[in-house]
Each structure stands twice: as C-alpha cells, then as structure tokens.
Amino acid sequence: MGTPEFHFEAAVTRPLSVVFRSAERWEGHDYTVEVVAERQGLDGFDVVVDFRDLEAALDRALAPLQGRLLSDLGLDGPLALARRLAAELAPFAPPPAGLKEVALTDGQGRRLAVRP
Template sequence: MGSTSTLHFEAAVTRPLSVVFRTGEAWEGHDYTVEVVAMRRGLDGFDVVVDFRDLEAALDRSLAPLQGRLLSELGLDGPLALAQRLLAELAPFVPAPAHLKEVALTDGRGRRMVVLS
C-alpha cells in the first residue's frame, strides 16, 4: 500500500440547529443537521485530519447565536445564506494543511444542501 501522504482524508462533525425563516408573510421553522467537513492530503503526526474537539468547538460557537432565531433578523434570507455564513466563519478555524471542504445542511426530510469551499 502507498504512503498516506498521497491520499486525501476527511473528518466531519455534526450538530443540530433549529432556525426560523420568514418568506413574505409566512414563517417557516426548520430543524437541520449541520455537517462540517475538513479535508487534507495525508494525516498529521497523530494520524488525524484535524482535532475534532477544536472543530466541534468552532461549530458550537458559530451555531449558538443562531439557535431558535429568526434568521432574517441576522441578515440571512435562507438556507444557502446560512451555509455560506457558516463556511466563511469556520474556515479560519481549520489549521493548514487541512482546509474546510464543505458545510452541509440536512433537513428533517433528509434533503441535503452542500456548500463547497
């Protein structure tokens, strides 16, 4: 088998998120599973992509002010804007040579939307 430095590895963490969107006069509550995926070529000295605890802590910090909120009050007009915001906020917390690959939102019906970096 070849060296692990030629292979790409991914690490993902997930957290629940409940938010409300307003479209016109209608209010829509959504429960999502937020998945954040980091990727790198090869593994570090501890055979990991990134420290899961650090990635989870960064995700928790980003989600805390969003939980249960009306996202239009925060300047977010839908799930795409939400995923893009999370991608931008979390990217700096993934240390090189790893990088943030994607943020995915999966709703209660299993519909999944992915934003790639």
C-alpha cells in the same frame, strides 16, 4: 502516520433549529449541520484536524442562531446560512487541511452543501 498520497476527510455534526421568514410566511426548520474538513495525509497525531477545535468552533457559530429568526441576523435563507457558517469555520481547518464543505440536511433528508 497516514501517507500523503491518501486523501482523508473528517466530519462533525450538530443539530440546529431556526426560523425563516419568506413573504408573509414563517418556516421553522430543524437541520443537521455537517462540517467536513479534508487533507492529503494525516498530521503527526494521525488526524485530519483537531476535532475538539472544530467542534467548539461549530458550537460557538451555532449558539447565537439556535431558535432565532434568521432574517433578524441578516440571513435570508438556508444558502446564506451555510455560506456564513463556511466563512466562520474555515479557519478551524488550517493548512495543510482545509474546509471541504458545510451541509445542512433537513428532517426530510433534503441536503444543501456549500463548498468554499
């Protein structure tokens, strides 16, 4: 079992394709969504969080977004998208773990991260 003085992180990733509308322009984006959980020490199973729960939660959060025009869902851009995902996924990294960040990386390597 990990000792409490060590800080651990664990991440899950999934692809996401969405469309944004800005002014008169439509933009399609393919992202890699990365969700990072963290904690001091490890639990009794030597993990940060249960990956199955975090992956399932991420899959559920992304399913209604896949291929959608995000303004139809009340999201005006990548920052709003990352914030929504962070809010939805935070409960799946329960104390003593926590959600460290949700990051979106596009096909050109540009990365936007939100830390709750």
